[in-house]
Amino acid sequence: MNGNSIGKALVLTCFGESHGACIGAVIDGCPAGLPLTEQDIQAEVNKRRPGFTQLSTKRREEDKVEILSGVYRGYTTGAPICMIVRNLDIKSEKYEKMRYKPRPGHADYTAYMKYSGYNDYRGGGRFSGRITVAYVMAGAIAKKLLRAINVEVLAHTTQIGKVKVKRSLSYEDIRRNTYQNPVRCADPEIAHLMEKEILEAAREGDSVGGIVEGVALNLPVGLGEPIFDSLDADIARMMFNIPAVKGVEFGAGFQSASMRGSENNDQYAIKEGRIITLTNNSGGILGGISNGMPLIVRVAFKPTPSVSKKQRTVDLRMKKETWIEVSGRHDPCIVPRAVPVAEACLAFVLADHAIRSQKIPRVLKKR
Amino acid sequence: MNGNSIGKALVLTCFGESHGACIGAVIDGCPAGLPLTEQDIQAEVNKRRPGFTQLSTKRREEDKVEILSGVYRGYTTGAPICMIVRNLDIKSEKYEKMRYKPRPGHADYTAYMKYSGYNDYRGGGRFSGRITVAYVMAGAIAKKLLRAINVEVLAHTTQIGKVKVKRSLSYEDIRRNTYQNPVRCADPEIAHLMEKEILEAAREGDSVGGIVEGVALNLPVGLGEPIFDSLDADIARMMFNIPAVKGVEFGAGFQSASMRGSENNDQYAIKEGRIITLTNNSGGILGGISNGMPLIVRVAFKPTPSVSKKQRTVDLRMKKETWIEVSGRHDPCIVPRAVPVAEACLAFVLADHAIRSQKIPRVLKKR
Amino acid sequence: MNGNSIGKALVLTCFGESHGACIGAVIDGCPAGLPLTEQDIQAEVNKRRPGFTQLSTKRREEDKVEILSGVYRGYTTGAPICMIVRNLDIKSEKYEKMRYKPRPGHADYTAYMKYSGYNDYRGGGRFSGRITVAYVMAGAIAKKLLRAINVEVLAHTTQIGKVKVKRSLSYEDIRRNTYQNPVRCADPEIAHLMEKEILEAAREGDSVGGIVEGVALNLPVGLGEPIFDSLDADIARMMFNIPAVKGVEFGAGFQSASMRGSENNDQYAIKEGRIITLTNNSGGILGGISNGMPLIVRVAFKPTPSVSKKQRTVDLRMKKETWIEVSGRHDPCIVPRAVPVAEACLAFVLADHAIRSQKIPRVLKKR
């Protein structure tokens, strides 16, 4: 019982490996009548490509999107949409010698054990961050669907290593600044410090983690299907399926554990005829259902496990202890490239729920 | 497209409302041949009952478990198991006057909007913490299944309000101490401070939140079905379906965002013939798959939203601003009673995955 | 991986055994705002009760419907609806001696093997026709949902043993006559012959099978989700889950195999402004999608396997050949009682698809 599909009304099935022929996504349940081109998808995929700076991997993938089905004359047809990007810049030799020596922090050991060594281990195979290009392709469609009901989805870096965004950022800051710097931070000054944090770690053959915040604006009230498909539950599930994620929180999140109820409760008021809350500690979700306030989710990423420092490991065949120095091409911090991924994941879950709630129709407009 | 079922090989379907006839759970997919009695379930349900102290609600439910199907002559039959507890101590009057005045922090507003006011609002209805008795019933079966493959699941309180467990606790501490005090904390001294924290808030008509840690010991390597049914993703999803949860993290969790890769990576070694890691920052999960080390998950609960302090709200019919003072019977801190719930949720997901991975057979033993 | 749930937007989870405490159904996904009482369900369940004639079992079950959740003040709330009927007239002794001697034509042997003997074998347990009372409860809700969009669902007996309805029946015949006779046949004269066919078989300690036809009128065009949830595929799946069903066909069905294309094709015309077909060999489904014409499905039932004639069987413990004479209370022909069951099954699938297609809203009307 594998689990390579997700979503109920909008379903993403994902395939492909880091060093295989391609990474692919099949989207089933996209309403008919959505204008969609390869360029729409490409624009999102490009946001995830490495920045050609010292901050990121030297693997150079063109990541050219091909739509194989489900679109005709520029519109979605209601049939499943298959999209792929081919893997072109593959260097697998290095992985051969590490095959039986699991890299600490990677899925090498668990994948080897689960699949008795049949797994494609090259470049992490199915467990590579590269698979997230499929999430971004799916997210590109989701974002277009959400835009049709005026929902906007954003994401930005709020922490890299020990460097954190401290001041409160406006949504306009996030919109405008995030993609203006290589770390995808909406505060330009902090962005600079974050870059330094990464470069410093890289210089030492080490890596750093960080935090990405996702935001959804203008959500309708009523998305989420408690008790088991609560909106937060489904978003959290999707986020934890991004490699390297170790924590997810909404609104005040872990901080709310030490707050008083009277302080944490978001009280109601009316503003311009709409019911709003005066604070947003809930992060826009109450009882697993969107309340119309901005949805706020934060996702913690561990540091890239690939570090060139010498580490202890074991030889899986010999069952004896040994050492490993991980070479290969990798990002010293994956957080900047995880920003469009988290954004896509958030958008995907929201679009799925918007269809489930019948906020998005089965056919977008009648001809 | 509702979402009142969860799990793939072991499926929990949940029904019932706080002030309806009963709370019920149907478990489909439980292997045949598991010895099971109502007492087995009752013992777990009792852990969740209020403690009859000032720390908890005055609602007195006997919570007597009835098994309606799926068990014959003391063994599971392979057919779905339906279990219910009846609601007996119901006082619904208070809720009538609050019907159109949503309580801040509760699901009143979102449920009203989603179901156009048809939702059963009494006592929070479907959104009450009372529904978690179904999770505990399901968890009781899951724990028995896991015990059959020697897996142990524990949970304990690590924070209440601003009071945190500081010292490192052994699993033996957790096993022995957790249920020796009303706050379900494995450190007896801290437990005392936590009690005071709750009582102080209660005295002020306020409430506090906290953190529960779940632990699974002796897990086989290989549970989890990436890329979308990763073990951590499925556990997080389940946890976020517990009312009041605002954050979930595994191992070093949010802390890992500020760590270096060389520090965060868990290096491998061999101990008594088994492959282990020297640290456990991953919390026992790598690439969404269990690695055989203790699984560590932490769950943040917001403070109980029911506080007697005056709060701003709106009248949903009149669409105007107003005030509310929430009365009713409720826990000033739900964390102690959430301990067996989180434990049950963790056990449920692990048992589901153990069956999916074929670590638990379809029939437990042949006659 | 059990399979005791069915449907995607409207989901039926079924539990209970023939001689257990009750038979139960949980319906998840019923829109909020549907007026619903126990009497609504009871009326449908009563149609399935044995007729108190020689044609049917002597087991006398009151089949009193209890709604345990999901309904408040006479309306569905959007939460899952659990309904049960208790088993009261249970005589299990006879089954004890047959425990290891599988009755030919029943599921005794396969259930014993699949669950290693842990299955509740009393009265056929989970494999008894009695479980279909759950289908009828679900169907009662489905029929109310369909009525809200003007869809009518009917069923009637078209064959019992060798006696077949020959003349063409109007929908008015079916509506008016079906429940006027104990065999549920819309042709009163044939009904008489069918009764005789059953009684003759019964007198000889034998049994007969038959065919039930289901009809849905006024369906919207567009129900069905090809390519794998085609409307006919989902209906067929549901029907084959009724015990004793051995064949399902739509429209011209098996007959179409020997027709020419020019003869079998239903040509289009316009009648009163609506597009219709001049014939209905397709049975109202083209490409797995409803075309707005009457949906016609026929379901073949094998004769009741319980016959008092001596039959060869084996002793499962001794692994040796032996004989059996099946006693117990059973219908010499289950077809008449299968009529409301097939009707319920058809209605259930149609309602599920009507919600999936957004033809039925998530909330039926706003207050």
Add this chain to the structure above:
Amino acid sequence: MNGNSIGKALVLTCFGESHGACIGAVIDGCPAGLPLTEQDIQAEVNKRRPGFTQLSTKRREEDKVEILSGVYRGYTTGAPICMIVRNLDIKSEKYEKMRYKPRPGHADYTAYMKYSGYNDYRGGGRFSGRITVAYVMAGAIAKKLLRAINVEVLAHTTQIGKVKVKRSLSYEDIRRNTYQNPVRCADPEIAHLMEKEILEAAREGDSVGGIVEGVALNLPVGLGEPIFDSLDADIARMMFNIPAVKGVEFGAGFQSASMRGSENNDQYAIKEGRIITLTNNSGGILGGISNGMPLIVRVAFKPTPSVSKKQRTVDLRMKKETWIEVSGRHDPCIVPRAVPVAEACLAFVLADHAIRSQKIPRVLKKR
């Protein structure tokens, strides 16, 4: 809520259109360690290719299979397997003029209505028989999985138009003869008559239907997950998702409706230490579970709806009556080419259930 995935442990997701870029299948849940090459899939796909005789379409597709993921060094890895065949011989012009004139018997009208005209109508688009190449690719993997537990799956034509196989055929006949003639009939003499039946219809610009029988030998006892994923229910559902199928029956099928119970029941005996039944009217399934006897399913296909005779239809834009003469390349009888498709569908469901029942392990062999 689309429905382009099927199966629970082995999941097939299908994409592609008749005149789009390709037809594709993603198989999720295939155990790791199965030897698999493109040639394995190709061999099955070739059986479905048109026979280059007057019996079949003039569309010439190479149908070259490409595996895009999930296989490494000749073995399945446990990751999803994506396979495609490209569409090369496309002639779409003819369809343009028929766009608003639905062809009787095809899905043109229902697809147009469901997707408001956004569907890709060229060559039937998503509703073309061409999509069944995806079923055959999935079936090729399923057959290899079944062979690993010694299960054999066969299919053959038993009726074309009015010509039926009359004599009883041995399994050896079916194995040996089926693919020796263009109609895929295991009785060589009848095959000859069937050919004539097709050619006669073709000459008249008409078409014929027929019946395909599927057989599975050496099945383990215990496949099938009642009550809603009964083995027969799942097989029937899969079969009805083959375009043009109008009926499905098991064992004695519709015939059993007119049989007596004493005659229809399959009595038990012991043969060479194994429990068998003396007849096989059940078609190998009792209570939705395989009983170890040969599984027998028969599938009725309607005649190809594309006939060149003049037919009445409507103009969808003008909403007025008109005429159509269907040209285009099509088979005068699709039954011969449906044989490998039905075989694949049967194999797919059986493999899914064999994994669900844990008869096939998650990893096929340990290295």
